[in-house]
Amino acid sequence: MAHIAHNPDAWPDMRTALDLGAVLPRTAELRDGHLWIGGVDTVALAAQFGTALYVMDEAHIRGQLREYLTQLREHYPTADVAYAGKAFCCQAMCRLVAEEGGWLDVSSGGELACAQAAGFPVERVVVHGNCKTPLELWAAIEAGAGLIVADCFEELERIDRVAGELGVIQPILLRLTPGIIADTHEYMQTGAEDSKFGFGIGAGAALAAVEKALQAPGIALKGYHIHIGSQIFAFESYQRAIEVLLDFAAGVRDATGFTPEVLDLGGGVGVAYQADDQPGSIAAFASTVTAALCQQLAAHDLPEPRLLVEPGRSIVANAGVTLYTVGVLKDLPGIRTWVAVDGGMSDNIRTALYDAHYECLLANKADQPRSTVVTVAGKHCESGDVVAIDASLQPAEPFDILAVCTTGAYNYSMASNYNRQVRPGVVWVQDGQAREVLRRETYEDLLRCEV
Ligand code: LLP
Numbered sequence: 001m002a003h004i005a006h007n008p009d010a011w012p013d014m015r016t017a018l019d020l021g022a023v024l025p026r027t028a029e030l031r032d033g034h035l036w037i038g039g040v041d042t043v044a045l046a047a048q049f050g051t052a053l054y055v056m057d058e059a060h061i062r063g064q065l066r067e068y069l070t071q072l073r074e075h076y077p078t079a080d081v082a083y084a085g086k087a088f089c090c091q092a093m094c095r096l097v098a099e100e101g102g103w104l105d106v107s108s109g110g111e112l113a114c115a116q117a118a119g120f121p122v123e124r125v126v127v128h129g130n131c132k133t134p135l136e137l138w139a140a141i142e143a144g145a146g147l148i149v150a151d152c153f154e155e156l157e158r159i160d161r162v163a164g165e166l167g168v169i170q171p172i173l174l175r176l177t178p179g180i181i182a183d184t185h186e187y188m189q190t191g192a193e194d195s196k197f198g199f200g201i202g203a204g205a206a207l208a209a210v211e212k213a214l215q216a217p218g219i220a221l222k223g224y225h226i227h228i229g230s231q232i233f234a235f236e237s238y239q240r241a242i243e244v245l246l247d248f249a250a251g252v253r254d255a256t257g258f259t260p261e262v263l264d265l266g267g268g269v270g271v272a273y274q275a276d277d278q279p280g281s282i283a284a285f286a287s288t289v290t291a292a293l294c295q296q297l298a299a300h301d302l303p304e305p306r307l308l309v310e311p312g313r314s315i316v317a318n319a320g321v322t323l324y325t326v327g328v329l330k331d332l333p334g335i336r337t338w339v340a341v342d343g344g345m346s347d348n349i350r351t352a353l354y355d356a357h358y359e360c361l362l363a364n365k366a367d368q369p370r371s372t373v374v375t376v377a378g379k380h381c382e383s384g385d386v387v388a389i390d391a392s393l394q395p396a397e398p399f400d401i402l403a404v405c406t407t408g409a410y411n412y413s414m415a416s417n418y419n420r421q422v423r424p425g426v427v428w429v430q431d432g433q434a435r436e437v438l439r440r441e442t443y444e445d446l447l448r449c450e451v
Pocket of ligand 1 (some may be wrong): 084086087104128197227230231232266267268269310311312313314350409411414
């Protein structure tokens with residue numbers, strides 16, 4: 001299998017925990033040889049809550065959200081940030097976003113239900129999905145969702161019908177595909193013409209969608225949405241997408257008189273998964289995107305719309321680490337050393353799915369150099385169940401606590417019960433305090449749906 005092929009000549013990088021820099025949460029520090037986050041010893045957390053366990057740095061999450069808001073508003077005062085719940089969603093997260101003044105992007109009825117249960121202000125919710133069910137649309141419209149992002153013609157009809165039945169006028173955006181292939185994993189590209197998402201600009205579907213939305217009595221068309229992909233390092237793709245979008249907006253204005261009140265530019269910056277990764281900063285993203293937008297608005301003589309962006313990964317990814325207990329080691333001389341842990345593809349599917357690479361360290365030996373190269377495997381019944389391939393690691397022994405970095409985004413949210421494994425709990429740490437925001441599942445939870 002190609003994705004677990006390793007390099008037999010790989011050398012350990014000898015870095016210790018704090019050399020890992022950007023992949024660690026902001027408050028990570030080394031105390032008494034242990035990795036501490038948020039003023040809490042992660043080794044003690046493993047003992048208290050058990051492993052596997054997701055640990056997240058609350059100050060990091062808040063700091064990232066504030067950074068987006070500050071940087072964007074410096075250049076574009078009406079900008080808002082809608083946190084993309086698909087990266088990590090639970091009630092505590094929804095409440096945090098509400099407290100920070102953010103909007104929330106939900107991509108399913110379940111995420112909407114979570115937001116509502118958390119008391120999130122629904123007028124700041126953006127509802128996404130390429131195949132929203134009639135029930136999901138009903139729930140969103142009935143709740144008074146701030147914006148629904150319509151993805152196809154059937155959906156425009158359904159929104160109009162439900163809004164009519166409920167006697168409301170639903171504000172919407174149209175999701176447009178600008179025909180841009182962003183430089184990221186194919187599964188995370190979403191802006192191409194051949195996409196399951198949105199109305200193609202090039203093919204004329206987008207203009208037809210505007211006309212249909214403007215005629216629908218139950219719909220208030222507010223503007224456009226684009227999302228070209230995720231984990232993007234090169235911001236030129238955004239500039240090109242904004243050019244295509246604003247060209248389109250000007251053409252619509254000329255044809256119908258409609259100008260957008262809201263433009264939503266989709267997800268945020270990519271993040272460092274490996275210590276040497278160099279993603280662009282939030283500040284650079286904000287200045288590039290707003291400069292391109294202002295320039296295009298001026299070039300087409302279009303009024304300034306409100307701006308939304310929907311970062312997910314960059315808010316939570318580096319805030320999180322997953323703690324595991326080392327179970328067994330298997331040294332295959334001349335081949336490789338396997339380190340197996342008490343989790344795996346059920347709590348982190350990204351290695352198997354996207355060939356993702358993670359930095360690992362032993363939380364209880366964090367001051368020692370990572371002087372070995374190992375492959376970290378999970379405990380599931382298949383060979384593709386790997387967490388990190390050719391990872392530098394301190395010499396491991398059974399019952400060491402392994403920390404895998406950058407797991408705050410798209411790990412818990414993509415977790416499964418494969419092999420009837422319980423999903424780990426999530427603990428947030430801040431100022432020396434740990435609070436469990438999601439408890440570990442139990443076997444009773446696994447049996448809850450049995451009829
Ligand atoms: N807005 C929309 C409409 C999206 O589809 C996404 C991500 C975002 C915002 C957030 O993008 P971000 O800031 O996180 O890049 N499961 C994959 C990622 C899929 C992303 C899907 N959409 C992964 O684990 O990498």
